[in-house]
Amino acid sequence: MRISQYLLATVKETPADAEIISHKLMIRAGLVRKLASGLYNWLPLGLKVLNNIEKIVREEMNKSGAMEVLMPIVQHAELWHESDRWEQMGEELLRFKDRHSRDFCLGPTHEEVITDLVRGEYTSYKQLPAIFYQIQTKFRDERRPRFGVMRAREFIMKDAYSFHINEESLQNTYEQMYQTYYNIFQRLGLNFRSVVADSGSIGGNTSHEFHVLADSGEDEIVFSTKGDYAANIELAVGNLAIKNSSEARKDSEIVNTGSEHSVEAVAGLLNIGVYKIIKTLIVHGEDEEGNISDELIALLLRGDQELNEIKAQKLQGVASPLKFASDELITKKIGCGVGCLGPSNLKLRKIADHSVENLFNFTCGANQPGKHITNMNWSEGCAYDEVADIRKVQENDYSLDGGGILSVKRGIEVGHIFQLGKKYSDALNATVLDSGGKAVTMLMGCYGIGVSRLVAASIEQNHDQKGIVWPENIAPFQLIIVQIDAHKSRQVADLSDSTYEKCIEMGIEVLMDDRDKKTSPGVKFAESELIGIPHRLVISSRSLAEDAVEYTHRQHGEKQKVKTNDLIQFLVKLLSS
RNA sequence: CGGGGUAUAGCGCAGCCUGGUAGCGCAUCUGCUUUGGGAGCAGAGGGUCGUUGGUUCGAAUCCAGCUACCCCGACCA
Structure with a gap:
């Protein structure tokens, strides 16, 4: 492609509404443009990257034996009533009516549709297991779209669904998909981790997430320095060191703490460690039908620990989603x-929480305005009803298992099985x-990859001061030829033209910066780096004086002079792999 | 959905407080110069100031409603 004929929509200024680096660079390099909140146009350059990622995903899915299908993005309500998700899904499901006033929705996922398809086509256990996948647009009406295509409302997802006659078969396919995902993210050159995950609203039990490690990630993931333990922080478990077990028990005393309310402030006032305070959080309960009630429940945590709301709301009788009681209700x-x-x-x-179980001589509120109790110990008047794990795991x-230390890192969720x-x-x-002629309900697995999110995730891990640094297998172009002074030098124009034509003949994805003298060399260099093309050739009269052209590698910036006679050989060696 | 903020040329912004002429940078177009790191000079084009209503002789500016967008918290590929 010649840039003079191409939409290279780069911008010099950093867009004001972009927060994270991948979002900024995707706008600056001209990969996407926003249409509306959470809706993006993919420009030619961005779409090439997206297609390259899709290709890798598709190849690995095909290799796993999955069959590609394509399902409609518009789905009718009846199916969703069957699974009972029409009501359950909430505002994220975009509902609308057709001309006959029938209810429809934009598909946020396709469990219902694929299950409907398979129940119509599959009749015998002999046909199983079966894995179907598609790469398609999804729509989820997110409360707060952000970070560009990272959390868009409309996005490209690879979703796959498997069907089985028994648990063993499901387990086998699950492991096979795990391996397939591993291969995909490996091929994409990403630094990623798989973690045990909460299955959330989609249902089911066993679940793993794949996270690309990045400080801008919205999730926190936990893994052990030894052994294989890795989990989403939502359900991660860990042990705390017991800090004051050897201390002799003292007598409790009520002290005035005035207007100090926070754990930190009280600890400071009393000159004690934050870990010696018990934090009491009051949340709403839930009746047997799952409706939120005005029964209040106290959650007790060590002062230096944080509540894991996901763990708490899973407890019997605790409102889910978790709701903290208002100050007025508590006072009342x-x-x-x-x-x-x-x-x-x-x-x-x-x-x-387990963190308060073994506390001695702790400080806690006295349930009277402005007063706390110091040197309290568990006793008849000060007891808990039950112990549970409701603590958010912390670094260290x-x-x-495995005896290691836990480490907490931020991740971008790019896959979930x-x-x-x-x-x-x-x-x-x-x-x-089944083999006995009896009808049995199939078991299912489902497997998702955020394809458009992967573009952003890849940039998070592959950029420098100058812009994007694409890995070769997803780069929009392999090579950029920058011609300089072509209007002055016939030789420059001819050599860049012939090299460009030759590259096309060889099947190399090549971009040629043939813009005229109004585009200065500085602009050409800066833009070639911003858009992150892995290999660059500069053809100018300066190097041609030595009968050579200049080659630069985007990633390590290493330059070399290549004699014009050796140029084609050089390119073949460089790009034929 | 709760809290905060923004809306003026294709993009980034000033002007608003204290009402009276539509402004800057980048980009675009023309000409000349320049040509290895986001060029210089000269000129030109481009805006019903988000929208509806109110106050006023007069509203980008003051007031109210609406809409869109962004940021911070609870959900998710």
Whole structure:
């Protein structure tokens, strides 16, 4: 492609509404343009990258034996009523009516559609297992789209679904998909980790997420320095060192803490460690039908620890999603507001985190305005009803297995695999006959990759001061030829033209900067670096004086002179792999 | 959905407080010069100031509603 004929939509200024580096660079390099919140146009350069990533995903999926299909993005409500998700999904599901006033939605995922398809086509256990996948646009009406294509409302996803006659088969395919995902992210040259994950609203039990490591990631992932333990922080578990077990027990004392409410402020006032304070959080309960109630529940945590809301809301009787009680309600029921609460003489259901189980001589609120109790110990008047793990794991906790230390890093979720079990096949009555001629409900797995998100994730890991540094297998072009002074030098014009033609003949993805004298060399260099083309040839009268052209590698910046006679040989060697 | 903010030329912004002539940088177009790191000079084009209404002799500016977008928190590839 010749740049003079191409939409190279680079911008010099950093866009004001971009926060993270990949978003800034995707706008600056002219890969995407925003249409509306969470909706993006893919420009020619960006689409080439997206297509390259799709190609790798497709190759590896095909290699795994999965069959590619394409399902509609518009789905009718009936299917969603069958799975009971029409109501469950909430605002994320964009619903609308057709001309006959029938309910439809834009597909945020395709469990219902694929299950409907398979139940119509599959009749025998002999046809299983079967894996289907598609690479297609999804729409999720996100509350807050952000970070460009990283969290867009409309995005490209590779979603796959597998069907099985038994658990063993599901497990096998799950492991095979795990390996396929591993291969895909490996080929994309990403620094990634797989972690045990919460399956969330999609249902099912076993689940793993694949995260690209990046400081801008929205997720926190935890892994052990020894052994294989790795998990999303939402469900990560770890052990804390017990800090004051050897201390002799003292007598408790009520102290005035005035207007100090936060754990840090109280610790400072009393000159004690934050870890010796018990933090009391009050949340709403839930009745047997799952409706939020006004019954309040106290959650007890060590002062230096944070609540893991996901863990807490999974507990029996705790409102899900978790809802903190308002200050007014707490004051009404307990007699003092947030900031002076404690387990002593508190007439609520009290759930203690493991971190407070072994505390001695601790400080907690006295349930009276402006007062705390110091040197408290667990006793009849100050007790908890049950112990649970409701703590957010922290850096340097001890791993439960392997004896390692836990490390917390930020990640971008680019893949998620689930064992769904019979959730959808049961709801939609997707059965096949087993060897005994009996109808059995199929087991399912589902496997997603955020393809458009991968473009952004890759940039997060592959950039420098000057711009994007594409890995070769996803770069929009392999080679950029920059011609300088072509209007002055016949030789420059001829050599760059002939080299360009030769590259096309050889099947090399080549971009030629043939813009005229109005585009200065500086602009050409800066833009070639911004858009991150791996290899660059500069053809100018300066180097031609030595009968050579100049080659630069984008990643390590290493330059070399290549004699014009050796040029084609050089390119063949460089780019034929 | 709660809290905060923004809306003026293709992009980035000033002007608003204190009402009266539509402004800057980049980009674009023309000409000349320049040519190895986002060029210089001269000229030109381009805006119903998000939208609806109100106040006023007069509104980009003051007031109200609406809409869109962005940021911070709970959900997700």
